[in-house]
Amino acid sequence: DAGVIQSPRHEVTEMGQEVTLRCKPISGHNSLFWYRQTMMRGLELLIYFNNNVPIDDSGMPEDRFSAKMPNASFSTLKIQPSEPRDSAVYFCASSFATGYTGELFFGEGSRLTVL
Amino acid sequence: TQLLEQSPQFLSIQEGENLTVYCNSSSVFSSLQWYRQEPGEGPVLLVTVVTGGEVKKLKRLTFQFGDARKDSSLHITAAQPGDTGLYLCALRDSGNTPLVFGKGTRLSVIA
Numbered sequence: 001d002a003g004v005i006q007s008p009r010h011e012v013t014e015m016g017q018e019v020t021l022r023c024k025p026i027s028g029h030n031s032l033f034w035y036r037q038t039m040m041r042g043l044e045l046l047i048y049f050n051n052n053v054p055i056d057d058s059g060m061p062e063d064r065f066s067a068k069m070p071n072a073s074f075s076t077l078k079i080q081p082s083e084p085r086d087s088a089v090y091f092c093a094s095s096f097a098t099g100y101t102g103e104l105f106f107g108e109g110s111r112l113t114v115l
Numbered sequence: 116t117q118l119l120e121q122s123p124q125f126l127s128i129q130e131g132e133n134l135t136v137y138c139n140s141s142s143v144f145s146s147l148q149w150y151r152q153e154p155g156e157g158p159v160l161l162v163t164v165v166t167g168g169e170v171k172k173l174k175r176l177t178f179q180f181g182d183a184r185k186d187s188s189l190h191i192t193a194a195q196p197g198d199t200g201l202y203l204c205a206l207r208d209s210g211n212t213p214l215v216f217g218k219g220t221r222l223s224v225i226a
Contacts (some may be wrong), residue, residue, distance in 0.1 A: 004157070033213060042218035043158075043203065056213070091157050103148070104205075104214060106157025 002026070004107035006092050012113045018080040021110045024073055025094030033104065034067055034077050035091040043091070049075065061086075082114045121204060121217035129225055131193050136220040138187045138204035145207050147187050148214065149178060152201040158216075194224045 005024040013019055025032050033048040047057040049069045057067070064083070069075040079086055089111045093104040118141035128134055138147070146165045150158035162171050167184040170177065175198075177190040191198055201221050205214040 035216075043216040045213055045215070048213050093157070103160045103163070104150075104158070106159070108156055 004092055004094050004105055006090075006107035006110050008110055009108065010111045010113075012115065013082055014115050015083055016081040017114075018078065019082045019086075019112060019114075021077040021090050021092075021112070023075045023077070023092030023107060025075070025092070026105055027073065029094035029096050029105070030072070031095045031102070032069060032075050033093040033095075034075070035093065035106075037089045037091060037109070038087075046077070046090075079112075082112075084114045087112055087114050119204065119206060119215055119217040121202075121220050123220060124218070125221050125223075127223040127225065128194055130195060133190065133192050134194055134222070135188055135190045136202055136222070138189075138217055140185045140206060142208075143184045145184075145209050147180060147204060147206045149187070149189055150203045150205060150216075152203060152219070154200075158201075158203055191222075194222075196224045196226050198222060199224050 004026055007022045030051050034046040035043045036046055037043045044059060046059045047067045048055055052069045052072055065079055067077045089109040091106050091109045093106045095102045095104050120139045122137050126134060148163045149161045151161055152158040162173060162178050164180045168182045169180045175192045179188045187204060199222055201219045203216050203219040205216045207214055
């Protein structure tokens, strides 16, 4: 079975450019999470969706970040305009919400470098 | 907000040695999970625990959870190079809240 699929795997862009990261969750999973990982701050939750509805976006750094989930099989995380401090690995994860024991299945991540 | 501390931050050992890494929370949690992350990949679940005092074993890995449900440890016996990776603990405050991750322990096992 296919796991969580993220694209692109690597993105190098210049400051001020728009960046769009994409995620296809595992079929049948009804929760989707966007995390950002850096050495300094570890894995930080940015936003999560249940049944395509955003539940908590308090982790989104600022208005430059936005996320959408138009249907159960696709989500995007957009950064506009991008800044060097946004450089990180962005992970998408999905789960079949089963209360407090639910396992997160992560994609391989999108490594973003903003010059 | 839960504070989640993992220690040590880095650990480099020789093949065959034993090691223990720790995860401590500032408050009680409803469940805890340990994940392992290899370079270039996403984290993968190792174990989930929900009961204070619980001990779980996964081959050479032993997971212990404190009675007070505020701390956990991961012990690896006879470490192998394949154990190299980032070990992350993650917890939930309650059933419907998302996972909060610690910064992890980066383990390197040298052959």
